[in-house]
Amino acid sequence: MNTEYSPDHPAADCILFECVAGSRAYGTANAASDEDIRGLFVLPAASYLDLAAPPPQISDARNNIVYYSLRRCIELLSAANPSLLELLYMPPDCVRRREPEMAELERSRELFISRRCADTHIGYAFSQIRKARGQNKWINQPKPAEPPQKEDYCHLVLRERFSVAGAPFRPQPLRGSGVDLAECHAARLEHAREAYRLYHYGPAARGVFRGDVIACEPIPADDEQIRFIGLLLYNEHAWKQALIDHQNYWTWRRERNAARWQQQENGELDYDAKNLMHTIRLLLSGKSILERGAPLVRVEGEALQLLCDIRTGRYRYEEIMQMAQDIVADCEQLKPRAALPEETDPAAASALLRRLTLHWEHRCR
Known part of the structure; x- marks a missing residue:
């Protein structure tokens, strides 16, 4: 820790x-x-x-x-x-x-210089690509300030639909259904995960959600017929993942260097230029280990100009990916000949x- x-x-x-x-x-x-x-x-x-x-x-x-x-x-x-x-x-x-x-x-x-170093440099480089894609998604699909609500991951199959001849029982979103979960009780549906029987009790109800969980209630036998209104389907896993994504996005927004993202937010680039610059830098460093037995730390000359051009958005995403693949191919050719453990x-x-x-x-x- x-x-x-x-x-x-x-x-x-x-x-x-x-x-x-x-x-x-x-x-x-x-x-x-x-x-x-x-x-x-x-x-x-x-x-x-x-x-x-x-x-x-x-x-x-x-x-x-x-x-x-x-x-x-x-x-x-x-x-x-x-x-x-x-x-x-x-x-x-x-x-x-x-x-x-x-x-x-x-x-x-x-x-500590070995052939394995080339492999880890390549692996770290492509993790930068995945990171660039994920953060690019954050740029193009920003999260709202309010966290995701559990109710947005709830769907209903209402009792009134059961009696419609030939109607498929397709769940409908809770939002817009007219059902208020605060006025309902839920009981677990036997033999089904994340599915519940739903009963309407009006203002006297204790509500379906208690904090972040569904609280199941014992339903009296007399209420089974008169208060049952349908089935509740709650995708708790999707809500939890959406909550994590929301928290990660806003942590990133708070801690990011805002100047770094101006090109993407202005629509000038469709990728994280800094991450892809480091992708190529890591690959060049891995190649340097195989060629001369040492990583490339201080970059100079044409290599430095290339990295600066990537960061300023001179190249399209596809061109940078081709550069990366070409350096990886060079590394694969160099690896068998490198005098390294x-x-x-x-x-x-x-x-x-x-x-x-x-x-x-x-x-x-």
């Missing part, structure tokens, strides 16, 4: 590394770019023997500041995590603090973790 960052957190006294990451490290920053701080902290080995495990990372509410524990860092490096790998290759002008243990970790960074040696990574931790403990006594 992550812990909220603050300068007073105990880990703040155990910082091994701190840098400015993200677009400022890549060379793609503009006037609207945030400043992303990334770093590592270390804890005594004995702290991992406590029942309350220490946090794997500490971060602020928006993840603009994130510090990983040394243990978590090496764990993620061993899994070929692109975000952690780039911390070992930060441009000098981005580094704010580097303790001896971090310098040793950087000298050992080739341990398949993945990180876990024993060597564990030994490095122990060595760095012991060195820090000895130095800080």
Whole structure:
């Protein structure tokens, strides 16, 4: 479980590394770019023997500041995590603090360069595509301020329709039916999920919904015929998913960098340009690992111009997707020829973790 960052957190006294990451490290920053701080902290080995495990990372509410524990860092490096790998290759002008243990970790960074790194870079890149599509949907289909109502996921098959000869029993939306669930009681319909028998009691009723759930009532036998008005179908799963989508949308609206979305909101682009820029950047970095044994962090020259052109909307979505597929094809050709191990040696990574931790403990006594 992550812990909220603050300068007073105990880990703040155990910082091994701190840098400015993200677009400022890549060379793609503009006037609207945030400043992303990334770093590592270390804890005594004995702290991992406590029942309350220490946090794997500490971060602020928006993840603009994130510090990983040394243990978590090496764990993620061993899994070929692109975000952690780039911390070992930060441009000098981005580094704010580097303790001896971090310098040793950087000298050992080739341990974490493997063919698997290319695969994870490709996987992370295409997750950016999925993210861009999802957020593009938010731009084009904004959510109303009011959260979705349970009643909008209710349908009825009214009793009066039962007696209509030849009429199919198609459910109708609750809205517009004239039925007020506040004046009704519900009883579960046997052998059916999310279906209920509905009875009208007028102002004396306690209502169908109590909070976020349907409260089923025992219905007296005498009321079965005179108060039964039909069947209620409630798609609770769809309502809960709509509520999650609504919460995610408005969290995104509150926390987003508004300048980033102007092109889409003005109808100039039909995709998230920043996400697709990072898609291509990640793919170029994965290709760099196979070509020269190191990720691409600071982008320069033609590659930088390409990324900036993507962010400014010069290319159509289909053109960017073709670029991505071409880089992936290059990676597939390079992979068999790359003089790299398949993945990180876990024993060597564990030994490095122990060595760095012991060195820090000895130095800080």
